[in-house]
Amino acid sequence: MDFSYSPKTQEMVARVNAFMEEHVVPRIRQFNEEAHQGYEISFLKDLRELAKSEGLWNMFLPHLKDDEPGTRLTNLEYAPVAELTGRIGWAPEVFNCNAPDTGNMELLHMFATEEQREQWLNPMLNGEFHSAFAMTEPDVASSDATNITTLMRREGDEYVINGRKWFISNAARPDCKFFIVMGKTDPDNENVHKQQSMILVPNGTPGLEILRNPTVMNHHSREGHCEIVFKDVRVPVSNLLGEEGSGFALAQARLGPGRIHHCMRAIGAAQLCLELMTERAQERKTFGKFLHQHGSVAESIAQSRMEIESTRLLVLKAAWMMDNVGAKEARREISMIKVMAAQLLCRVSDRAMQVFGAMGLSPDTPLVDIYTMGRALRFADGPDEVHLQGIARMEIKASRENLGATAAYLTPPLRD
Template sequence: MFTDYNDKTKDLLARLDAFLETHIYPLEQEMLTWTAAHPWQVHPAIEGLKAKARAAGLWNLFLPEDYGHFSPGLTNLEYAPLAERMGRVLWASEIFNCSAPDTGNMEVLARYGTARQQSEWLMPLLAGEIRSAFLMTEPGVASSDATNIETSIVRDGDDYLINGRKWWSTGAMHPDCRIFVVMGKTDPAAPRHQQQSMILVPRDTPGVEIVRPLEAFGSYDSPAGHAEIQLTNVRVPADHLLLGEGRGFEIAQGRLGPGRIHHCMRLIGAAQRSLELMCQRVDARVAFGQSLGKFSSIRQDVARSRCDIEQARLLTLSAADCIDRHGIKAAQDLVGMIKIVAPSMATAVIDRAIQAHGGLGASSDLPLYAFWAYARSIRLADGPDEVHMYQLGRNTIARYAATAGV
């Protein structure tokens, strides 16, 4: 079974659990309060925690390729349960250099970057010296269909000129953000999925304007944040293009598959912790003469939540295993399934936990409200539910229609 983890994963899980207990959980509440009072600043303890994580060998766990001392070279299946553990605290992934969008950007640079691009940007990212952002979504078009993207990337001699407006650019507000991965059109006349390209844009390039930070369900998600960005005649050298003109969708396919595994496993971690908090609450809380845990409706919520979490966990691990053994293309339907299932599952489980806690559940004294906002946001990020259901339904109909009469 997928949950019978190998010795390498078991060892890393034990070390990760110990790190969380010693360093992360005790700081969780303070971090929530501090970041609300100090927008766009990094908590003073963060860099010290990163140094401890790196010294403990809990660093860059997400990266399948072996980059010497930068990465242990785990498979997606080996990394998935580690991502679940990190998801138990919203900011924990950053401590281990495993937070989005840096993970996806590092995978892009590792897989598609030139030696110069890797030296200039990948190595500092792997070392945790800088942060990055991914600029794809645009306010003026339905970006759930990425072919709608209007940002232009036009060749001009030895450079490219970039013009467009992006938003929900996660990570762009971080004070250590130094590089943007930007998706736009290099050839609007090309076939539909060969119009787009990706290019590296240093954060301090003239013409890059942070218009505003965006709130997600009332939170700025400081210090990384989500920004609306105007790109006006942004000029970068031609060698900043990734892979080649018209290769943007190819890069996106390679980037988003593992990234969705990471998101879903982190959500499963948040849901699992929410279930645990709910069980502790209903066991201790008394109403109408008995503990809440003795009421049938509460027990049904707990049972349903446990079933939902385990189903989502097994499905996500199955998708991770399929990517490892057969590649991203073969795992396309499974990845679509987990992106449909896991965020909705987590939203429902967290909501039940909030309800069981009463007013406490809606307060900042617990992480439940922030878990819920994260889960609800991921129903939109990396493609909304409707797009994944449309594609999965299309593929499923085609698969079984082809076997008619057999």
């Protein structure tokens, strides 16, 4: 395995970094002020058009068609680019690389009909509007998708949808045009993984109501994480994505690349926390010494560097495997980085806040927002515990194939 960045990757990293430094970083204060006031961000559309014109667009999709706009990067090529954009929470949107739109575009790219591509995918590839993915439900543990209770009953040429979803990212956006909704079309199927389907539901369809936009750790995001009810929502059968009963498989196809993208961005955010912490440690003194001269602070800096480097290497391995052997073969690595990157972000941002003191809890630094993102990431795309269970199952299965092989390494006491 070779994780070195190719000349193409190095060029893309340099271009994205230059764009970030010139156009994105100087806008941080303005973005925060407008977002805090609840305004639509005044400059974002122009910034997106500029990024698109410079060929920094849809970089996450490696298999774009010739007539589709975007920069075709493999997962390994995209990794350091996503790390750069992860330093600022809203930066991926500038390049049309923000979740959950990325996952939805990937799903549509793989499974949409020509009619669905024309109506939904092509405008999203052009950055004309946003979307949401509605899977999580308040009444069941949605980390197990077989628990989902939303019903999708076919009546003639329509599906009738009834259910409740929550923490649906992007749903509060005024330009969120549709939802990919996961529910059960065949709840009595003996195969619990064939009960679910995914259906495209335009925003504004009668019976679709956004009940509230709850905060996350008392933090209000502009895109929202809404609770939504579907009451006798009717959509045409042509809005079915893929085949009936394929919803569980589609969800897995969507989450594979998305998990890697989250981890890439998390490393970028953790790197920024380390840089902020390291600079702060050289500026402030306590008890006659700079902060970095205190053992506990020096240890925080060192631990953070080691954890970032080791997590980045595993993310690059997972990206390499996605490119070369596919998501199925990389599922163990994808689960490992999903747990490691989220926990990394929590630890490093927490250490940085500690070094900054009270200022670290204020809006004067991005640390609180980064910590909130890291804590939420431990649930997004599956909680830590589900991934850890999956990793353990794979290890047990692999061990059974060579059960007893470690006996020679044991040295029990001799018996008469």
